[in-house]
Amino acid sequence: MSGPQPGQHSADRPDNPLDDALGKADPEVEPGLVEELEQEKAREEAKAVDETGDRWRDAFRQIVSGSWAVALGAILLAVLAGSILIVLTDEAVQESAGYFFARPQDTLKAVGEAIGGAYSALFRGAVYNYQADSFAAGIRSLTQTLTNATPLIAAGLGVALAFRAGLFNIGGQGQMLMAAVGAGWVGFGVTGLPIPLHLLLAMVAGMLAAALWAGIAGALKAFTGAHEVIVTIMLNWIAYYLLSFFLATPGLMQAPGSANPRTPPIAESAQLPPLLGERYPLHWGFVLALLAVAYVWWLLNRASLGFSYRAVGENPRAARVAGIDVKWSTVSVMLIAGALVGLAGVTQVLGTATTGFGEGIDAGIGFDAITVALLGGSQPVGVLFAGLLFGAFKAGGSAMQAAEGIPIEIVLVVQSLIVLFIAAPPLVRAIFRLPQPARRTTTRRKSSSTKEATA
Amino acid sequence: MSAPVTRPAPVPAQETGARTIDKVSWKSPIALGAVLVLYVLLMALAPHEGSARFALSTSRDFFQIPVFVVPAMTTAWLGAGVGLLVTGAAVLAARARRRVPLWWISVYAVFLLTGFLAWAAAGSPRDLSVVGLLSGAVVLAVPIVYGSLSGVIGERAGVINIAIEAQLLAGAFSAAVVASLTDSPWAGLLAAMVAGMLVALVLGIFAITYRVVQIIVGVVLNVLVIGLTSFFYSQVLVPNTEMLNATTRFPRLPIPFLDRIPVVGPVLFNQTILAYLMFVIVGVVWFALYRTRWGLRVRAVGEHPKAADTVGINVLATRYRAVLIGGTLAGMGGAFYTVVSINQFGREMTAGAGFIALAAMIFGKWDPVRAALAGLLFGFATNLQNVLSVVGSPVPSQFMLMLPYVVTLFAVAGLVGRSQPPAANGQAYVKE
Numbered sequence: 001m002s003g004p005q006p007g008q009h010s011a012d013r014p015d016n017p018l019d020d021a022l023g024k025a026d027p028e029v030e031p032g033l034v035e036e037l038e039q040e041k042a043r044e045e046a047k048a049v050d051e052t053g054d055r056w057r058d059a060f061r062q063i064v065s066g067s068w069a070v071a072l073g074a075i076l077l078a079v080l081a082g083s084i085l086i087v088l089t090d091e092a093v094q095e096s097a098g099y100f101f102a103r104p105q106d107t108l109k110a111v112g113e114a115i116g117g118a119y120s121a122l123f124r125g126a127v128y129n130y131q132a133d134s135f136a137a138g139i140r141s142l143t144q145t146l147t148n149a150t151p152l153i154a155a156g157l158g159v160a161l162a163f164r165a166g167l168f169n170i171g172g173q174g175q176m177l178m179a180a181v182g183a184g185w186v187g188f189g190v191t192g193l194p195i196p197l198h199l200l201l202a203m204v205a206g207m208l209a210a211a212l213w214a215g216i217a218g219a220l221k222a223f224t225g226a227h228e229v230i231v232t233i234m235l236n237w238i239a240y241y242l243l244s245f246f247l248a249t250p251g252l253m254q255a256p257g258s259a260n261p262r263t264p265p266i267a268e269s270a271q272l273p274p275l276l277g278e279r280y281p282l283h284w285g286f287v288l289a290l291l292a293v294a295y296v297w298w299l300l301n302r303a304s305l306g307f308s309y310r311a312v313g314e315n316p317r318a319a320r321v322a323g324i325d326v327k328w329s330t331v332s333v334m335l336i337a338g339a340l341v342g343l344a345g346v347t348q349v350l351g352t353a354t355t356g357f358g359e360g361i362d363a364g365i366g367f368d369a370i371t372v373a374l375l376g377g378s379q380p381v382g383v384l385f386a387g388l389l390f391g392a393f394k395a396g397g398s399a400m401q402a403a404e405g406i407p408i409e410i411v412l413v414v415q416s417l418i419v420l421f422i423a424a425p426p427l428v429r430a431i432f433r434l435p436q437p438a439r440r441t442t443t444r445r446k447s448s449s450t451k452e453a454t455a
Numbered sequence: 456m457s458a459p460v461t462r463p464a465p466v467p468a469q470e471t472g473a474r475t476i477d478k479v480s481w482k483s484p485i486a487l488g489a490v491l492v493l494y495v496l497l498m499a500l501a502p503h504e505g506s507a508r509f510a511l512s513t514s515r516d517f518f519q520i521p522v523f524v525v526p527a528m529t530t531a532w533l534g535a536g537v538g539l540l541v542t543g544a545a546v547l548a549a550r551a552r553r554r555v556p557l558w559w560i561s562v563y564a565v566f567l568l569t570g571f572l573a574w575a576a577a578g579s580p581r582d583l584s585v586v587g588l589l590s591g592a593v594v595l596a597v598p599i600v601y602g603s604l605s606g607v608i609g610e611r612a613g614v615i616n617i618a619i620e621a622q623l624l625a626g627a628f629s630a631a632v633v634a635s636l637t638d639s640p641w642a643g644l645l646a647a648m649v650a651g652m653l654v655a656l657v658l659g660i661f662a663i664t665y666r667v668v669q670i671i672v673g674v675v676l677n678v679l680v681i682g683l684t685s686f687f688y689s690q691v692l693v694p695n696t697e698m699l700n701a702t703t704r705f706p707r708l709p710i711p712f713l714d715r716i717p718v719v720g721p722v723l724f725n726q727t728i729l730a731y732l733m734f735v736i737v738g739v740v741w742f743a744l745y746r747t748r749w750g751l752r753v754r755a756v757g758e759h760p761k762a763a764d765t766v767g768i769n770v771l772a773t774r775y776r777a778v779l780i781g782g783t784l785a786g787m788g789g790a791f792y793t794v795v796s797i798n799q800f801g802r803e804m805t806a807g808a809g810f811i812a813l814a815a816m817i818f819g820k821w822d823p824v825r826a827a828l829a830g831l832l833f834g835f836a837t838n839l840q841n842v843l844s845v846v847g848s849p850v851p852s853q854f855m856l857m858l859p860y861v862v863t864l865f866a867v868a869g870l871v872g873r874s875q876p877p878a879a880n881g882q883a884y885v886k887e
Contacts, residue, residue, distance in 0.1 A: 412685070
């Protein structure tokens with residue numbers, strides 16, 4: 001990095017209060033304090049090096065070197081890759097490419113039509129259908145997006161929370177299936193309860209089942225050291241076969257008088273009521289998901305339990321030394337994470353698929369939740385927006401499949417590419433030539449050089 | 456975002472290992488006893504009178520072994536008796552602080568299994584083909600064993616490979632396309648190897664070069680490959696099925712003379728080339744890992760990359776090579792689906808075999824031979840379900856399908872035996 005050397009810099013400015021404090025601190029008595037002050041000083045100097053004097057340019061640099069720019073870049077790259085796939089497999093493009101050198105404009109036109117058709121269908125399916133007769137009919141797309149986003153947000157929160165505590169919860173699928181078992185069983189099996197009570201009971205049953213299922217992974221991790229990734233993968237499959245056994249067995253969850261592995265419809269008293277009236281798919285589950293966002297934000301930023309989770313996630317040994325019960329943290333965070341993922345299953349069963357469900361009720365949401373959590377940076381608000389984005393992709397993807405015949409799996413490709421790019425910020429920065437943010441390693445090197453200078 | 460990506464994994468395993476040393480010896484008797492109790496409860500609560508028919512030979516054998524007809528419940532209780540004896544002996548061994556020999560556990564397993572089979576097949580008019588059960592197990596184990604070898608090689612070098620499923624699926628897809636285009640299963644196998652390697656290359660780029668958390672890369676790669684193959688399947692393969700998705704399969708390749716030995720012949724010597732290659736490759740991987748310079752380096756890089764770097768081993772290059780070799784092997788396993796098992800590709804046709812392979816790797820304690828044996832065991836469990844559904848078994852098929860996962864859960868929880876991953880597994884290496 002160019003610019004004045006940090007050592008000289010501090011020597012030129014003896015009036016820096018940090019230097020003053022550094023001089024007073026005794027490294028023998030308080031080695032930690034000295035180090036902290038040095039790091040603080042190095043951080044300040046790093047800022048001084050980066051400043052160019054032009055305020056707008058600095059502001060711009062700060063924005064483009066932040067994680068938002070990387071997220072945007074990743075989304076752009078992934079959508080670009082998706083477009084290439086669409087173009088390559090489009091029949092009109094393939095036909096006209098046969099005589100590309102004779103009439104290149106035909107190929108270009110076909111490419112334009114393929115991409116234009118795909119993205120206008122995506123927009124019509126996810127945001128607003130401008131081909132509909134009325135505003136009320138057109139806006140249905142947006143409510144479909146919000147409906148799709150509901151379980152993604154809830155499950156994404158579950159994965160993100162576990163992430164913050166240093167646990168990788170890829171058991172979303174299993175937890176959702178167990179939530180479906182719990183909520184479904186109460187939802188169609190129990191009758192005669194008044195409306196709010198039945199709904200509440202079904203929700204609690206579903207979330208509890210999912211919490212306990214995730215709790216198995218937490219307990220095994222805490223008490224035997226079994227890696228939670230392996231355990232949750234195994235629990236996914238066990239839950240899947242358990243549900244398919246329940247669904248195939250008359251008297252357990254199979255609809256009476258039917259040979260299909262499907263449950264009977266959910267009783268009306270246990271359904272989540274529609275939020276905007278009967279003509280829109282959106283139900284109160286979305287509000288519950290928003291409440292869950294607020295709860296997780298409060299938990300992580302304002303509650304001591306959440307603080308202990310973050311401490312365990314950052315450094316379990318330091319957390320143990322600080323008096324945090326790491327084992328209990330591991331178990332309890334998985335219980336809460338499972339309950340959040342369970343909320344996703346509950347909204348699916350009691351809100352979206354109220355006519356009964358089969359073994360595919362999780363619809364890949366358990367795995368999508370991982371991508372949602374990663375895109376959202378494991379922050380509750382980030383998860384909210386990531387869930388909305390992926391919900392829109394899902395709604396638009398169905399419209400793309402219906403209108404243009406583009407397989408909906410393109411959504412999986414785009415989603416996974418987004419996460420892949422997000423997870424590797426250096427790659428995205430290199431592709432878009434974004435500036436690197438001041439990195440930790442350079443800061444540390446600087447602080448050690450200042451140490452030499454002061455010594 | 457940066458918090459989960461750069462955090463090194465905590466390694467508390469050594470401490471617990473040292474602390475629970477005198478508990479370890481009690482694990483086997485407890486596990487044996489627990490299984491025995493379940494078995495006895497099953498036999499006592501749901502007795503199945505009648506006789507079971509075990510068929511041991513096929514028509515091609517040198518000599519015919521007559522069909523065994525045994526009274527079901529007597530056999531079942533005989534199995535329980537032997538199980539009780541072994542459990543008792545295990546308790547005595549544990550009290551004397553000796554380890555329970557593996558062959559005791561084998562005897563226990565064989566007798567309980569025979570009893571279980573007799574109970575399950577009781578009263579069925581059809582013969583329970585033991586040969587079919589075992590040879591089918593070998594067939595079904597092929598992709599699992601290849602996949603678990605991929606995991607073993609990668610993780611021995613310190614790169615977690617959750618993407619085995621993706622490698623299998625990519626292998627299956629490209630084998631289907633190339634074998635259909637060329638009419639040659641060999642070309643398909645080659646294409647599958649390349650596809651598996653490409654998936655491994657992406658894993659390597661993100662996990663080794665860009666130091667993304669390896670589990671994230673693996674999970675995302677699985678989703679990506681499922682999305683890509685399903686997309687191309689519906690968009691390209693379905694409209695051109697005859698040209699792109701109708702393969703010629705590898706024929707069964709009976710080894711003359713050997714294949715006519717009763718029981719052993721049809722099970723081991725009447726398989727496809729992919730199964731024979733599997734047995735060879737397991738041996739080769741074992742030899743390469745434990746008896747060559749390359750293997751020593753791979754293991755060094757997986758246990759202590761810094762030390763390996765200090766003595767001049769190129770950590771990143773070694774890891775790349777290991778991951779790529781692993782991907783190639785998993786690709787071969789993927790070819791099983793489209794040039795051995797059936798002759799076309801189907802959406803998400805691997806159906807979680809990659810995760811069973813992962814389980815086999817853990818169950819096999821990151822050792823190629825044990826992982827292969829675990830793969831065979833899981834193949835057996837899967838095929839047992841098929842065979843029992845033919846004879847009409849009282850056990851719901853879902854529970855049989857669940858079995859490998861439950862067993863793995865017990866294995867990682869340390870009840871069956873401690874599984875210790877390589878020390879630097881999952882940690883990106885930064886040269887200082």
